[in-house]
Amino acid sequence: MSDLNKRHASTAAVITGGAQGVGLAIAHQLVAEGCRRLVLAGRDAEKGARAVAELAELGGKVRFVPLDLQDVDACLGLIEKAVVELGTVDALVNAAALGARGTLLDTSPELWDEMFATNVRAPFFLMQGFVKHRLTQGGGGAIVNILSQCVHCGQSYLSAYSASKGALATLTKNVANAYRFDRIRCNAILPGWMDTPGEDATQRRYHGATDGWLERAEAAQPMGQLCKPHQLAGLASYLLSPDAGVMTGALIDYDQNVPGAYPE
Structure with missing residues (x-):
């Protein structure tokens, strides 16, 4: 196990949804473990500015990039911008997501398309850009996708959301399998x-x-x-670090309720 205060000293990371919640908590954890190169992406520039200021006080060199996850070109461009800003990118966290409600019966085609564009297509092309960059660097690097316990089923009013997270779960394993010989690891956390x-x-x-x-x-x-973001952040940091070794393609349940369990 490496020194936790220096574990991410050489890490250059991109985090979507990095201005608040889980994404910001992961950013804080990486900085606490030595990361000094970060690009945060999100919709709200004001929240982004606050996040940058917080992390800068802790010693991080951080830039916020406004990002519309439904814009494929913007998703691909984010990795390119981060490489210019940081010199390289070797860690990617897909934490941003749309959590709108909708049952099987009342989900519109528009909501379905928006859900999959945000929760599946955006991470797909962000990972595409990341993997392309890592291959130019000889491989290596780590991806963490933030999913949900809804991967296992989800409430009736989260029909489209659950479907989108299930798709991202499969995509996580597919990417992990495809690039394991390039030492590019891809794992996911499924919080409750x-x-x-x-x-x-x-x-x-x-x-x-x-x-x-x-x-x-x-x-x-x-x-x-x-579930608390700062607690989950330690797990994400581990998965992004060399300490995770060969771990790839894992879908890690992060909850106090156990899928498949029933009342006694």
Whole structure:
């Protein structure tokens, strides 16, 4: 095991969804472990500026790039911009996603297309750009995709979302298999219900949540909390690091509830 304070000293990373929530937590973890070269991408320039300032105070050289995940050219261009900015890119985190609600019966074709463009097509072309760059560098590098426990099924109102995350799960394994001889590793984390700013907005928008919803929700969980981004970030950092060794193609459940388990 390498020195945690220096494990990512040579890492040059791109993180989508890096301005808040899981993406920002992973960025913080990488910087804490020595990473000094980061490109964060997301929709909100104001949040991006705040994230850059936070990480700069910790010693990171960080740039925020506005990114529309539904723009394929922008996704491909992100890796190119990051290479110009950082000199190289050897770590990619696909943390950004669309979590809109929709059942089998009320999901429109427009929502379906938006869901798959954001949650599947964007990571596909981001990984395409990343792998192409790594091959020019002789291989090596690591990808972490942030999925969801919805890969296993998902609630009825997350029909299209669950389908998109299931597609990304298969894509994770496909990429891992295709480029294992190039030493490019690709793994995924499947978190359960998470405590993030995005989840707070989602609960209020779609489920009528009021102040105190988080405390009520956590009181009902087996371990008395929702999944926390800063806890998950340690796992992501490990997967991106040389300490993960040959680990590739893994879909790691990250939750306090076990898929396939039933009430006693």
